[in-house]
Amino acid sequence: MTSRLRMSDIRKSYGPTAALRGVDLELRPGEVHAIVGENGAGKSTLMKILSGAEQPDTGAMELDGAVYRPTGPQSARERGVAMIYQELAICPDLTVEANVTLGQEHNGFGLLTASANRARVESALAQLGHPEIKPDAPIATLNPAGRQVVEIARALLSDVKVLVLDEPTSALTQEDAKRLFELVRSLKSRGVTVVYISHFLEELDAIADRFTVLRDGQAVGSGRWGDVTREKVVEMMVGRTVTEQYPRTPHEIGAPVLELADLNGEELPTGANLTLRRGEILGIAGIIGSGRTELLRAVYGLDPVRAGRVKVGAHSNERATPAERIGQGVGLVSEDRKTEGLALDLSISDNVVLSQLDTGSTFGFLSRSWLRGAVGEVLTRFGVKFRDADQAVGDLSGGNQQKVAIARLFHQHADVLLLDEPTKGVDVGSKADIYRQIGAAAASGKAVLVVSSYLPELFGVCDTLAVMCRGKLSPVRPISEWTPEQVIATATGA
Numbered sequence: 001m002t003s004r005l006r007m008s009d010i011r012k013s014y015g016p017t018a019a020l021r022g023v024d025l026e027l028r029p030g031e032v033h034a035i036v037g038e039n040g041a042g043k044s045t046l047m048k049i050l051s052g053a054e055q056p057d058t059g060a061m062e063l064d065g066a067v068y069r070p071t072g073p074q075s076a077r078e079r080g081v082a083m084i085y086q087e088l089a090i091c092p093d094l095t096v097e098a099n100v101t102l103g104q105e106h107n108g109f110g111l112l113t114a115s116a117n118r119a120r121v122e123s124a125l126a127q128l129g130h131p132e133i134k135p136d137a138p139i140a141t142l143n144p145a146g147r148q149v150v151e152i153a154r155a156l157l158s159d160v161k162v163l164v165l166d167e168p169t170s171a172l173t174q175e176d177a178k179r180l181f182e183l184v185r186s187l188k189s190r191g192v193t194v195v196y197i198s199h200f201l202e203e204l205d206a207i208a209d210r211f212t213v214l215r216d217g218q219a220v221g222s223g224r225w226g227d228v229t230r231e232k233v234v235e236m237m238v239g240r241t242v243t244e245q246y247p248r249t250p251h252e253i254g255a256p257v258l259e260l261a262d263l264n265g266e267e268l269p270t271g272a273n274l275t276l277r278r279g280e281i282l283g284i285a286g287i288i289g290s291g292r293t294e295l296l297r298a299v300y301g302l303d304p305v306r307a308g309r310v311k312v313g314a315h316s317n318e319r320a321t322p323a324e325r326i327g328q329g330v331g332l333v334s335e336d337r338k339t340e341g342l343a344l345d346l347s348i349s350d351n352v353v354l355s356q357l358d359t360g361s362t363f364g365f366l367s368r369s370w371l372r373g374a375v376g377e378v379l380t381r382f383g384v385k386f387r388d389a390d391q392a393v394g395d396l397s398g399g400n401q402q403k404v405a406i407a408r409l410f411h412q413h414a415d416v417l418l419l420d421e422p423t424k425g426v427d428v429g430s431k432a433d434i435y436r437q438i439g440a441a442a443a444s445g446k447a448v449l450v451v452s453s454y455l456p457e458l459f460g461v462c463d464t465l466a467v468m469c470r471g472k473l474s475p476v477r478p479i480s481e482w483t484p485e486q487v488i489a490t491a492t493g494a
Ligand SMILES: Nc1ncnc2c1ncn2[C@@H]1O[C@H](COP(=O)(O)OP(=O)(O)OP(=O)(O)O)[C@@H](O)[C@H]1O
Pocket: 014, 017, 018, 019, 037, 038, 039, 040, 041, 042, 043, 044, 045, 046, 385, 395, 396, 397, 398, 399, 400, 425, 427
């Protein structure tokens, strides 16, 4: 079988961090090639090099038998290689059409009449099975799935040969994820090579043909997906056997610590009732946009509360600010760690102690070396892959940033933990570390409210579960009284 693209002995370091240590990768025409590996293994770096966003220190690439050495993303696109990022790169203020045609002047777009331009954009969207997306709609009005389709349409119009998707389903509903898989299959049937980065090994069963595993900047295995078991793939990723995906720590449920009565946010949620008790892990399922994030934000004081009651311990105050909530022992890990979670330019250790400094704890007076030691211990517990606690958080891989955000919350000694998609972008082994810490927190009497779109995780770690659908929260029931089918039916209002 001839290869479409070949990367040989690719090396890349960022200062003292060796992100890639001599990686070989071979991609074939019309295949879906999965790239898997732990957080920080080098997946994004390798794909940035492939798509021209980063330059390798050494190594060579070949596309269809010819030397391939892109000088930037545009030069890669001109050769037919495009990457679609987790956090989509699209300009929100522009229209769909302007986005699709952005940078495509060399393809004749600049020379075409406006109506011919529009026709090509409409035809690309129709081919992708999304004729409902209108060329003159502003990007900001589309949901994440719609924005992704627009990015793919853009790649399609530049005659893409290799399309890289970086964790494409992490912001999609199950329905949209299924449509994306269909789209990937149709790209494949046209001979497009799709490189697919994912931490959800289950979804790879549905679409992957072959795979490559990266570990610590090296390719440690590759082959046909399905020829090896999922357990074996995980073993290659982490270098050991992961026996328990959902470790459980025995814990007892105690007195109520958070009570919501008829809580109404600005728009969502509408009339939410819930009691969270000490030692309880309560999950909230629901589709993206159903109001789960808004519920946590309203409780934490980030979004206004229009009506209803919020009681935290002995404090009955629905209009508390986040600083007041922190003072009452409430902590939040936001879904959107980039804009409101972490201070990316600050060091890892400053980020971990940040909310404690805010509340005026004695940390402000402690020596840096003591701080570094304490922070190092917390980070190790959460399996954060870092070089130095003084390193900027923004230099860590996406999944490791997420682990820092969680480690920070656990370090804050909060009694009520609000976790919004806590394992988003986190690898399989580290997910288990996070579940272990959630269990330990419950065992020590803390109360945990977890919003997640990943049902196996809710079933694996929660004691109780409620489902949000269009702003309405179902009654909370023990997890044993739910089945995944019931959760999906309740979430979709079926
Ligand atoms: N701009 C940068 N500056 C410094 N170090 C970096 C930079 N980008 C990546 N790294 C480091 O390179 C290594 C590989 O990171 P990369 O983002 O490629 O991992 P990944 O496999 O994509 O992880 P994840 O699953 O968390 O997205 C990590 O140790 C990371 O901290």
